[in-house]
Amino acid sequence: MSLNEKLHALFLLDQQVRGLRTRLDAAQSRLTRHHQRLEQLVQQRAEVQQQYKVAKTKASAVELQIQEMEAKIDRFREQMNAVKTNKEYSALLIEVNTLKENRGKIEEEGLGELSKADELEAKITELDGAVADQEKMVGLAQKEEEQARSEIGTRLSDLEGQRAAAAEEVPAEARQTFDRLAKMHDGEAMAVVIEEDRRHREYSCGGCYISVPIERVSSLLSSNEEVVVCPSCGRILFLDETLKTAMAKK
Ligand SMILES: [Zn+2]
Known part of the structure; x- marks a missing residue:
């Protein structure tokens, strides 16, 4: 073979190797992208779940506070039934009204946390669906990648060997x-x-x-x-x- 023929033979093999590698790389990078998206979604779901837990904890703390306030109110009412003077009665009435007012505020806060928890719960359901869909995508991409590897892999290493042999034939400077x-x-x-x-x-x-x-x-x-x-x-x-x-x- 002449120098130009050797170069051309190398060129043709190099083209084939590159073509196959591009196909394999495409399948692999598709799989990597789907994997990354899945990780993002799982991470996002974990964050929302954490927020949900916090909102629920706050709502139960508020619930407990309200129960304590109600118990206090009941105690004041009992005392009011037993007092002897108008002055004592008025003082207790003020206490009761203040407690009622505070309870109203806290109840609002608790409702806020509960509606926040509801919203977060809906978001978790949504993310569960997205994670499941993405898992399917990863599965498909994995199959495609395996298929590409089994189809291309052997042919590729075969061609790489041939390419190396063809390169050996070409003098160093031209190579x-x-x-x-x-x-x-x-x-x-x-x-x-x-x-x-x-x-x-x-x-x-x-x-x-x-x-x-x-x-x-x-x-x-x-x-x-x-x-x-x-x-x-x-x-x-x-x-x-x-x-x-x-x-x-x-
Ligand atoms: Zn040119």
Whole structure:
């Protein structure tokens, strides 16, 4: 194999490896996203549950306070039945009225906490549903990821082996150029030469679509051992068989 053929073989394998890896990565990142969303929802539910507990505790404390106040009121009333003077009676009446007024305020507070607890309870139910739905999503994504792994996994490691072998065949300098370009152009280290107009000898780069001087195309045609790059984007150029044959005839 000539240098250009070796590079092209490496390029084709590299493209296949990247394609499969992209599919596998997509399935994995989908699963990660669904997992993260589930964790968020579970966390949110725990927070709401905590708030619910606090509101319930406050409401029962208020309930207890009200019971104590009522017991006190009852005691004052008993005392009022037993008093001898008007003055004592009036003093106790003031106490009772003050207690009643305070009880009213506290009752309002307790009702507030109770309605808050109701709202939080509804929210918990809502979140329970969302968590269950999200668990289903995670399950599906997990299946998809496993499927992708079993379908792609073996093929991928197979191709990675072939790619490594193909890379071994390419001389170090050309391989470095290839790797650098692959990194720069997201795997597109090489580009096919496109024939725009045979009569006017116009050609362009299949990577950046900018014209390639005929001299470069001729170099590619005459030598298979020279790395020819696109003057604009720097990708390694190659000729496809159809164009090569057509140009050779001429
Ligand atoms: Zn180009």
